[in-house]
Amino acid sequence: MINSNFLSIDEEKKERILNAAMKEFAQKGFDNASTNEMVKEANISKGLLFHYFGSKKELFMFLFNYSVELFSNEFYGKIDMNERDIFELTKQSKIIKLGLINKYPGIFEFMQSAVTEASAKVKDEMDSMKNELVSAGFNKVFENIDTSKFRDSIDASKVLKVIEWTFEGMLEQELRKARFLNKKVEVEKLYDKADEYIEFFKICFYK
Numbered sequence: 001m002i003n004s005n006f007l008s009i010d011e012e013k014k015e016r017i018l019n020a021a022m023k024e025f026a027q028k029g030f031d032n033a034s035t036n037e038m039v040k041e042a043n044i045s046k047g048l049l050f051h052y053f054g055s056k057k058e059l060f061m062f063l064f065n066y067s068v069e070l071f072s073n074e075f076y077g078k079i080d081m082n083e084r085d086i087f088e089l090t091k092q093s094k095i096i097k098l099g100l101i102n103k104y105p106g107i108f109e110f111m112q113s114a115v116t117e118a119s120a121k122v123k124d125e126m127d128s129m130k131n132e133l134v135s136a137g138f139n140k141v142f143e144n145i146d147t148s149k150f151r152d153s154i155d156a157s158k159v160l161k162v163i164e165w166t167f168e169g170m171l172e173q174e175l176r177k178a179r180f181l182n183k184k185v186e187v188e189k190l191y192d193k194a195d196e197y198i199e200f201f202k203i204c205f206y207k
Contacts, residue, residue: 003052003062005052013042013044017049021038022107023041023106023109023110029113029117029119033056035049067110071107075096078092087198087202088198090164091198094170095194098174098175142160151206170193170194171190
């Protein structure tokens, strides 16, 4: 969803609008989010906001697509797509994701809120987009993994789920700790912990 009129405006003004709108949606959800609060925070007129975006829904969907594109471009610019080891790929993806969360905390907070949005006005579209994104991302990252390393009795798809749940849980634990301490997650320490799990998984699942 490209909005060329909005994307071509002054960068500082654009950032004010993006940050104000994401913050309002993330904190209050779609139905309760107030465009009055957004324009007040962004220091622009309401007429100008609706000049760029015809409705609150159009603004919401633009923000989500903008966020996904930003994260995707940076994610795929960093991950080594030539890596075929499932454990190394999973570790890379989680560490890169964490780095993006640290770099763009406001955008990540909005995306977390958006993918769980319950409003009937956007839920169906969000659920459809979320499923497409998860499927496309999974296929792109893991389509060329080397399954020959697994023991013959091992189902690689189930191993991937175990790895995913482990690293997602570890990432969420570190994020909660960082929020409680009001600081960023220490990526190097997370790398060390990830390496420990990878070595354990290799013993469990590889020949």
